[in-house]
Structure formats: structure tokens, C-alpha cells
Amino acid sequence: MSYIEYNFDGLVGLSHHYGGHSFGNVASSANKAAVSSPKQAALQGLKKAKTLAEMGLQTGGWGQAILPPQERPFLPALRQLGFSGSNAEVIRNSAKAHPQIFAKTCSAASMWTANAATISPSLDTQDSKVHFTPANLVAMYHRSLEHETTGNILQAIFADSRYFSHHKALPQNTIYGDEGAANHTRFYDNHSEPGLEFFVYGAESFANSPSAVKPANYPARQTLEASSIIARNHQLSAANTVFAQQNPDAIDAGVFHNDVIAVGHGNFMMCHEWAFWNKEATYSELKSAFSSEFYVHEVSNKDLPIEDVVSSYLFNSQLIGDADNGMFIVAPQECADNARVKAVIDKIIDNDNPVKGVHFFDVKQSMRNGGGPACLRLRVLLSQQEVDAISARVVLDDALYADLSAWIEVHYRDQLTVNDLADPKFYEEGCTALDELTQIMRLGSVYDFQKV
Numbered sequence: 483m484s485y486i487e488y489n490f491d492g493l494v495g496l497s498h499h500y501g502g503h504s505f506g507n508v509a510s511s512a513n514k515a516a517v518s519s520p521k522q523a524a525l526q527g528l529k530k531a532k533t534l535a536e537m538g539l540q541t542g543g544w545g546q547a548i549l550p551p552q553e554r555p556f557l558p559a560l561r562q563l564g565f566s567g568s569n570a571e572v573i574r575n576s577a578k579a580h581p582q583i584f585a586k587t588c589s590a591a592s593m594w595t596a597n598a599a600t601i602s603p604s605l606d607t608q609d610s611k612v613h614f615t616p617a618n619l620v621a622m623y624h625r626s627l628e629h630e631t632t633g634n635i636l637q638a639i640f641a642d643s644r645y646f647s648h649h650k651a652l653p654q655n656t657i658y659g660d661e662g663a664a665n666h667t668r669f670y671d672n673h674s675e676p677g678l679e680f681f682v683y684g685a686e687s688f689a690n691s692p693s694a695v696k697p698a699n700y701p702a703r704q705t706l707e708a709s710s711i712i713a714r715n716h717q718l719s720a721a722n723t724v725f726a727q728q729n730p731d732a733i734d735a736g737v738f739h740n741d742v743i744a745v746g747h748g749n750f751m752m753c754h755e756w757a758f759w760n761k762e763a764t765y766s767e768l769k770s771a772f773s774s775e776f777y778v779h780e781v782s783n784k785d786l787p788i789e790d791v792v793s794s795y796l797f798n799s800q801l802i803g804d805a806d807n808g809m810f811i812v813a814p815q816e817c818a819d820n821a822r823v824k825a826v827i828d829k830i831i832d833n834d835n836p837v838k839g840v841h842f843f844d845v846k847q848s849m850r851n852g853g854g855p856a857c858l859r860l861r862v863l864l865s866q867q868e869v870d871a872i873s874a875r876v877v878l879d880d881a882l883y884a885d886l887s888a889w890i891e892v893h894y895r896d897q898l899t900v901n902d903l904a905d906p907k908f909y910e911e912g913c914t915a916l917d918e919l920t921q922i923m924r925l926g927s928v929y930d931f932q933k934v
């Protein structure tokens with residue numbers, strides 16, 4: 483049976499703003515209160531997805547799909563915090579009483595679908611179903627509001643229980659902090675055979691001795707406990723699963739997810755030398771799981787200081803294609819503008835590994851909140867039968883691209899500040915837009931609008 487990898491890119495939501503909501507994410511803190519452009523952000527992301535869809539179609543190597551945004555402000559959260567009355571009253575009163583909390587309920591962070599869920603393809607699971615676990619994202623309040631709607635969306639798209647198995651998000655506690663696919667990579671030799679699932683965690687919750695390895699300043703968002711539960715729930719075999727810890731110094735330098743410092747695909751991984759705590763053991767565990775060649779391209783801190791890793795987001799590139807036809811790096815434009823990063827990319831392309839070239843994309847609106855090309859997509863490996871079982875309109879073809887572009891042009895604001903979010907009209911605009919989107923994408927009722 484043939485399998486194809488789909489990149490599900492997150493459509494940027496109408497409330498995209500710079501709230502400085504993510505402690506430990508350098509870009510998010512640095513751009514707090516900057517004026518955002520939700521329209522530009524959504525169009526930039528969609529253009530990247532469209533370009534990759536066309537390239538994938540030409541080579542037949544991969545597919546491209548879209549995940550919808552979530553409703554914001556998220557009124558169920560504000561009501562849970564004790565604000566009551568009509569929608570307009572809830573919005574006005576909460577924005578006045580607790581502007582910072584209110585802004586968090588407006589975050590469009592679900593655009594970074596690499597954090598939406600962890601997904602194991604049917605090739606890797608004991609029951610031969612695709613397994614989905616929405617990430618609880620408990621480390622940041624604004625992101626912890628995503629998992630329920632994310633679960634609704636994934637269940638609406640992958641509805642056929644013959645092929646798809648959905649798990650609940652892990653318990654809402656930092657012991658089980660889970661940030662989804664940003665800390666999960668699937669390596670493989672061949673698209674039609676079981677792969678190697680690689681889980682990277684920031685800390686072990688129950689290793690509380692004074693010598694426990696953990697960051698000193700910023701949170702370790704993913705725990706070993708969370709990754710282990712997911713591997714168990716997804717029915718992965720121990721032989722095809724590898725766990726590794728992030729280097730805590732990297733987290734303290736602003737590397738809040740593994741996908742800010744390492745990216746892997748097929749039989750290749752490129753990473754910075756500070757990516758893993760016990761790097762030699764990690765590399766050799768990965769290599770020994772492969773019967774054929776497994777390539778690791780490690781970039782030294784001398785060639786690329788950690789500050790450049792965080793500002794350029796080189797390792798938040800996507801890797802697309804395969805070893806036979808060549809892999810390509812899909813990098814943020816910021817990498818082309820940094821001479822040191824550019825030199826590193828040239829070296830990767832020249833070296834003995836499957837990478838043949840690079841494409842740069844402008845996703846600046848997202849980058850200013852710490853989200854590069856890889857953050858914006860969730861990888862789902864599917865057989866043709868599984869693709870055929872999807873009834874929602876999510877695969878990005880010319881017609882869906884045209885409909886989504888027109889929808890963005892009509893409903894999105896050119897500019898948005900945090901103050902604009904407190905206008906009840908903004909919420910109403912969002913509900914109207916998302917109602918229309920559910921029709922365009924044939925999603926059913928995935929949102930929780932409160933029409934009072």
C-alpha cells in the first residue's frame with residue numbers, strides 16, 4: 483500500500499496579535515504589543531502552503547492540507563473565570579478587570595499546528611490505526627485553551643473509526659506537560675514500512691533530586707512522563723521508539739521546543755550541537771535503529787552561535803522530499819538574511835546527505851511570535867485508503883486556495899492591536915467568519931459559540 487505524508491498547515495486566526503504571552507519564547511517577549519496584521523499573517527501562511535502543495539503535486543512526493551483556526555476570544559474560558567452575562571458583557575468586563583488574562587484568551591496560537599497533537603501513522607501502531615493525541619499545552623495558559631477544539635477538529639476531519647483512533651489530551655498538570663509534534667519526529671527508510679518515533683522531552687517530572695537535569699530559567703514544556711504515555715496509548719513498539727532529553731542550556735537560551743534546534747525527516751536529521759543532553763548516545767541510538775545509512779548533520783556553536791539559532795529559526799525549517807528524489811529545506815526568509823546561517827545551509831547542501839537545496843519563505847508575522855515554517859505544520863502520514871476516508875474539505879487544491887484567500891480578504895483585519903480585541907464587535911465578526919469557514923471546509927460543529 484502506498485503512503486503519503488500530508489503537511490497540515492494551520493490557517494492563522496483572525497485575532498493574531500503580539501501579546502508577549504509565551505515566557506521563554508524570545509520573539510514573543512521581544513515583540514509584545516507590536517501592531518500585527520492578521521490578514522498578512524494568514525496570507526503569508528497560505529502562500530507557503532500553496533507553494534508546497536504545487537511542489538508536492540509535481541513530484542508526487544507529499545500532500546498539503548489545512549487546519550482551521552479557533553474562535554477567539556474564547557468565551558468558555560472567560561465564563562469559567564467567573565465573568566457572566568451576555569457575550570458583550572463578558573468581553574467588556576473581563577478586558578477591563580484583567581486585561582492580560584483577557585488577551586491570553588484571544589491568542590491565535592493554534593496556528594502553530596506542530597503543537598496541535600502527536601500523531602502516529604497506522605504503519606507504526608499495533609492496531610494499524612492512525613492515533614491522535616491533542617497536546618494539553620499546559621505550560622502556557624493561552625495555549626492550554628486549545629486542546630478541546632483541536633480534538634473536535636481532528637475528530638471531524640479523521641472521523642472514520644475504522645482507520646482513526648482519537649485519545650483525549652493528557653491530564654491538565656505540568657507533570658504531564660505535552661507540546662505535541664514539536665517534540666516528536668518520525669524517521670523512516672521507506673514510506674511503506676514502520677518508522678522510528680523519536681520523542682524529545684525537556685525534563686523528567688519525577689526526577690526531583692538536586693542534580694536532576696532541567697533548565698534553570700525557562701520552563702521545560704515537555705516531560706518524559708507525557709511522551710511515555712503517548713507512546714503507550716499509541717501502541718508503539720519499544721523497538722521503534724527512542725526518547726531523548728533536550729539540553730537544558732538550550733531551553734534557557736530560548737529553545738522552548740525541540741523543533742527550534744533540530745529537524746528530522748526520512749533518514750536525515752540536522753541539529754545544533756546543543757540540541758540534546760546526551761548527544762552521542764542519542765545519535766547512536768537513532769543510527770542503530772536503521773539498517774541502512776542514517777545521516778546526522780550537527781552544526782557547531784562556533785559555526786552558528788545559539789543566539790543565531792533562536793533568531794534565524796534555521797532548525798524550524800521543514801524538510802520535504804525524500805532520499806531518492808532529494809530533500810529540500812523550507813526555511814524562513816530570516817535565514818537568507820543572515821550570512822552565518824546561509825553559510826551553514828550551503829555546507830549542509832554540499833555535504834554527503836540527502837539534502838539537495840533550499841527554499842526561503844516569508845512568514846514574518848508568525849516568526850515575530852516565535853513560529854517558523856515547521857511550527858506552522860503538522861505532519862500526518864496516510865495511506866490512500868485513509869486519505870479517501872476524509873470527508874472534510876482540507877486538502878489544499880486550487881479551488882480551496884481560492885476560497886480561503888477570498889474568505890481571508892473579506893473577514894480579516896489589516897491591522898490589529900491588543901485594544902481592538904476588547905470590542906465585542908470583533909468577536910461577532912469572528913463568529914460570522916468561522917461559521918462560513920466550517921461550510922467552506924465541511925467541518926460540522928467544531929466550535930463552541932455562545933450566542934447570548
Ligand code: SUG
Pocket residue numbers: 499500501502503504507510511589591594596597622625664738739741742851852853854856857
Ligand atoms: O507556544 N508562540 C508560540 C510559538 C509556537 C512555536 N511552535 C513550535 N516551535 N512548534 C508558543 O510559544 C506567542 C503568542 C504571543 O505572545 O502573542 C506564542 O504562543
